[in-house]
Amino acid sequence: MRKQVAAANWKMNLTYQQAEQLITDIINTPHTLAAHQRAVFAVPFPYLTMVADKLKGKNGAAVSAQNCSSYKSGAYTGETSVEMLQSIHVEYVVLGHSERREYFHETSQLLTDKVNLALQFGLTPIFCCGEALSIREAGTQNEYVANQLKESLFHLSADDLQKIIIAYEPIWAIGTGKTATSEQAQEMHAHLRSALANQYGQEVADSISILYGGSVKGANAKEIFSQPDVDGGLVGGASLKADEFVQIIQGLK
Numbered sequence: 275m276r277k278q279v280a281a282a283n284w285k286m287n288l289t290y291q292q293a294e295q296l297i298t299d300i301i302n303t304p305h306t307l308a309a310h311q312r313a314v315f316a317v318p319f320p321y322l323t324m325v326a327d328k329l330k331g332k333n334g335a336a337v338s339a340q341n342c343s344s345y346k347s348g349a350y351t352g353e354t355s356v357e358m359l360q361s362i363h364v365e366y367v368v369l370g371h372s373e374r375r376e377y378f379h380e381t382s383q384l385l386t387d388k389v390n391l392a393l394q395f396g397l398t399p400i401f402c403c404g405e406a407l408s409i410r411e412a413g414t415q416n417e418y419v420a421n422q423l424k425e426s427l428f429h430l431s432a433d434d435l436q437k438i439i440i441a442y443e444p445i446w447a448i449g450t451g452k453t454a455t456s457e458q459a460q461e462m463h464a465h466l467r468s469a470l471a472n473q474y475g476q477e478v479a480d481s482i483s484i485l486y487g488g489s490v491k492g493a494n495a496k497e498i499f500s501q502p503d504v505d506g507g508l509v510g511g512a513s514l515k516a517d518e519f520v521q522i523i524q525g526l527k
């Protein structure tokens with residue numbers, strides 16, 4: 275079975291003390307992860323080691339960065355390299371979140387560089403894609419999102435592509451409380467999987483986890499995750515509440 279992943283995206287929220295409390299509360303809320311399930315915590319850079327320490331010995335749980343530099347190292351003030359992340363045992367990095375594409379002008383080419391560096395240093399990219407409301411209203415979302423994958427990922431070998439997790443996050447559903455229906459999520463996920471199959475073959479496409487993101491919460495996670503091509507979620511707002519996020523983890527199939 276494909277890996278099923280509940281990924282928390284804390285974004286730029288919480289003080290250190292609040293973050294420590296939240297991860298402690300999550301750990302202390304009873305839950306179990308099967309061998310094919312993962313709970314991943316994409317936390318702000320200054321909290322990565324603290325959260326990783328707290329998760330030590332917890333099977334299936336790991337930390338993720340929310341971004342990394344597109345440069346390898348050097349005179350890039352304020353940037354954080356993948357090698358730095360690797361050196362503190364960070365296993366995942368979220369790349370191409372729509373907030374980074376929109377507010378920090380991240381382009382497909384820049385994301386290609388970040389994906390390549392992440393893979394070079396052994397981190398698993400959680401690669402985000404998704405359309406704005408205007409694109410969905412025009413009915414061109416399938417081509418648009420498949421093109422985002424094509425532009426940033428399709429240069430990869432099949433071996434490297436299989437190391438990536440994809441997160442489909444329709445922008446109109448992020449932080450709005452307006453979740454895509456499970457049918458809308460399934461339709462896009464199936465479309466993306468067929469785009470992957472066209473390029474890399476069905477076996478490779480079937481091995482790649484595709485997460486849904488956009489107003490996932492405890493109450494709707496199980497239904498969305500039950501769709502055949504939805505392999506978990508990338509969760510913002512609801513990941514900041516221990517009981518909600520644990521309910522989401524427990525909604526994984």
Ligand code: PGA
Binds near residue numbers: 283447450451508
């Ligand atoms: P949301 O955010 O769950 O608050 O909608 C999801 C995301 O941006 O990853």
